[in-house]
Amino acid sequence: MDATEKPLIRALFREPVEHVPIWLMRQAGRYLPEYRALRAKANSFLEFCYTPALAVEATLQPVRRFGLDAAILFSDILVIPDAMGQTVEFREGEGPKLAPLRSIDDVARLDMWGTRARLHPVYDAIEQVKKALPAATALIGFAGAPWTLAAYMIEGGASRDFRHAKGWALRAPDEFDRLLAMLESAITQHLLTQIEAGAEAVQIFDSWAGIVPASLFDRLCVAPLNRIAARLKAERPEVPIIAFPRGAGMNYRRVAGVPAVDAVSIDYTVPCDWARETLQPVVTLQGNLDPIALVEGGDALEREAARILAALGSGPFAFNLGHGVIPETPPEHVARLVEIVRAWKR
Numbered sequence: 030m031d032a033t034e035k036p037l038i039r040a041l042f043r044e045p046v047e048h049v050p051i052w053l054m055r056q057a058g059r060y061l062p063e064y065r066a067l068r069a070k071a072n073s074f075l076e077f078c079y080t081p082a083l084a085v086e087a088t089l090q091p092v093r094r095f096g097l098d099a100a101i102l103f104s105d106i107l108v109i110p111d112a113m114g115q116t117v118e119f120r121e122g123e124g125p126k127l128a129p130l131r132s133i134d135d136v137a138r139l140d141m142w143g144t145r146a147r148l149h150p151v152y153d154a155i156e157q158v159k160k161a162l163p164a165a166t167a168l169i170g171f172a173g174a175p176w177t178l179a180a181y182m183i184e185g186g187a188s189r190d191f192r193h194a195k196g197w198a199l200r201a202p203d204e205f206d207r208l209l210a211m212l213e214s215a216i217t218q219h220l221l222t223q224i225e226a227g228a229e230a231v232q233i234f235d236s237w238a239g240i241v242p243a244s245l246f247d248r249l250c251v252a253p254l255n256r257i258a259a260r261l262k263a264e265r266p267e268v269p270i271i272a273f274p275r276g277a278g279m280n281y282r283r284v285a286g287v288p289a290v291d292a293v294s295i296d297y298t299v300p301c302d303w304a305r306e307t308l309q310p311v312v313t314l315q316g317n318l319d320p321i322a323l324v325e326g327g328d329a330l331e332r333e334a335a336r337i338l339a340a341l342g343s344g345p346f347a348f349n350l351g352h353g354v355i356p357e358t359p360p361e362h363v364a365r366l367v368e369i370v371r372a373w374k375r
C-alpha cells in the first residue's frame with residue numbers, strides 16, 4: 030500500500046479516515062516479555078540499537094501483538110550524541126549517562142560527520158522493517174529536538190532541574206546557539222536519511238520543552254524546530270512531521286503555529302477541550318492518555334480513553350499516550366485499549 034493510503038499518514042495530513050489510528054510512544058520495551066528476552070541477547074542497550082536484526086525484531090513485536098497502525102523504529106534519541114563522539118552509556122535501572130559537555134571547547138570537539146558515518150545500522154534496520162510490515166502499517170522515524178539533546182549532553186544524563194544546561198543557555202546564548210545549530214544539522218541529516226531508508230512520518234521529541242524559561246522558548250524550541258521542519262518539508266513534502274514538546278503548556282500554541290509541522294503530540298496535562306479549540310484547527314493532534322491509566326486498566330482506562338475520543342476523535346486525530354509506555358504496564362491493557370479505539374465511532 031502506498032503511504033498516502035495508510036490511516037495514520039492520512040490522519041496526519043488531515044484527510045478523512047475510517048477509524049482513529051493508534052500507536053503508542055515506547056510501544057516496544059520492557060513491559061513486553063518478548064522484548065526482555067530479545068534485550069538479553071545484547072550486552073548493552075546501544076549495541077541492541079545498533080544490531081539491525083535485534084532492532085528490527087523489537088520494532089515489529091508490538092505491531093505483531095497488537096495490530097497497531099504504526100511501527101516506530103526501535104532506537105533512541107541519544108544515538109546522535111553517541112554518533113557525534115560523546116561517550117553515552119545506558120546503565121541498568123539508572124537511565125542514560127553521558128560525559129558532560131561543559132565548555133565551548135567540548136562543543137567544538139563534537140564530530141559533525143558522525144551521524145552519516147556511524148548510524149548506518151539504524152538506516153539498515155529501517156529498510157528491513159519496511160519490508161516486513163503489514164500493508165496498512167506506517168513506519169515512523171524520529172529524533173530528539175535540539176534543546177532536549179543539548180540538555181542531556183550538557184547535564185550528562187537526566188536531572189531534576191537541568192541547571193547546567195539552562196544556566197549555559199541563560200549565561201551565554203550565543204555559545205548555546207552554536208551547539209543548537211550543530212544539533213539542528215545532525216538531526217536534519219538523521220531524519221532525511223531515515224526517510225531515504227523508508228520512514229513514512231517523523232516525530233521530533235522535545236521531551237524537556239516543559240522546563241525552558243518562557244523568555245527562551247522561541248529561541249531554544251520553536252526556532253530550531255521551524256528550521257528543521259522547513260528543510261524536511263522542502264525536501265520531502267510527502268512525509269508528515271509530528272512535534273512533541275512535552276510539558277509546553279501554553280507554548281503548545283507556538284509549536285502548532287510552525288508552518289511545516291503537520292501534527293502535535295499533546296502530553297497528558299493538556300486539556301482536550303482547549304486543544305480541540307486552539308490547536309486542532311491548525312494541526313492534527315496526537316495523544317494524550319496518561320500512561321498510568323494504561324497501567325491501571327479497568328474502568329479508569331475505559332473512561333479516560335472514551336473522554337479523549339469524545340473530545341478529539343471527530344477531528345484530525347491519532348490516538349496515543351501523553352508520554353511513553355512504562356515498564357509496569359500489563360500488555361493485556363494495551364490490547365484492550367486498541368479494541369476500545371477500534372470500536373469507537375464518530
Ligand code: CP3
Nearest residue numbers: 054055056057058101102103104105106124125234236353
Ligand atoms: O517504542 C518506541 O517508542 C521506540 C523506541 C524509543 C526508545 N527511546 C527506546 C528506549 C524511543 C522513541 C525513545 C525516545 C527517547 N529516548 C526519548 C524521548 C521520549 C521520552 O521518553 O521523553 C528520551 C528522553 C530518551 C532517552 C532515554 N532512553 C532515557 C531517559 C532512557 C532510560 C529511561 C528508561 O525508560 O529506561 C532510555 C532508554 C530506553 N530507550 C529504553 C527503551 C526501550 C529502555 C532500555 C531498556 O531496555 O532497559
